[in-house]
Amino acid sequence: MVAISIVALVISGFALPFTVWAARAAAKQAKSAQAQTAIQREQVAAAREQTQLQRELAREALQPYVWADIQPDMQQGSILQVVVGNSGPTVARNIRVLFDPPLPTGQQHSDKAEKVQSTLSNGLHSLTPNRVLRWTLGVGYDLLSSDESQLRSVRIDAEGPHGPLPTLEMGIDISEWRHARDAPDGSLHHVRGAIKDLTKAVISVDKSLQRNQGRARSA
Secondary structure: OHHHHHHHHHHHHHHHHHHHHHHHHHHHHHHHHHHHHHHHHHHHHHHHHHHHHHHHHHHHHOOOOEEEEEEEOOOOOOEEEEEEEEOOOOOEEEEEEEEEOOOOOOOOOHHHHHHHHHHHHHOEEEEOOOOEEEEEEEEHHHHOOOOOOOEEEEEEEEEEOOEEOOOEEEEEEHHHHOOOOOOOOOOHHHHHHHHHHHHHHHHHHHHHHHHHHHHHHHO
């Protein structure tokens, strides 16, 4: 019995390093499996975040973009107007534009400016993509006669196909237009001027012919 115990003890002594090695290997495998699981979880979380980001980008891409400005009428040159537009790909609804302080008014358009202010603050029903609405405020030399700053804050609220849009707030100082070029864009303005001059010339020639015909008959 003693001999058997000694043999068993010797075998156990030889087996101990292998047992320790196996235990360490198992521990390393367990840690590796845990690390692999953590990496997989991180990959799944990253994939979810990427998917969510793509959804948000796709959603934002379908939202309307409503803006407002006070700018010259480039067809007339000297007229200032309020402009509200939608540069997005979808319809904007319930558009409210608030100017603080209220819109500037010219002497000949004060009533219209108040109505425009009321219309914009109460809200526009809808604006289709690339639609622009314009309202006349007055002539530039009347609205820009003062050298003082005319800064106004503008707040724009609207709704898109996915609900309310983020509120857009900005500042507009129309006094910056005071020394800007006010010539109309394009050549249509010059064409209209040429047509008017030609019309005047034709009328003048027609009157001269009528006078000559009258003199000839009286003679």
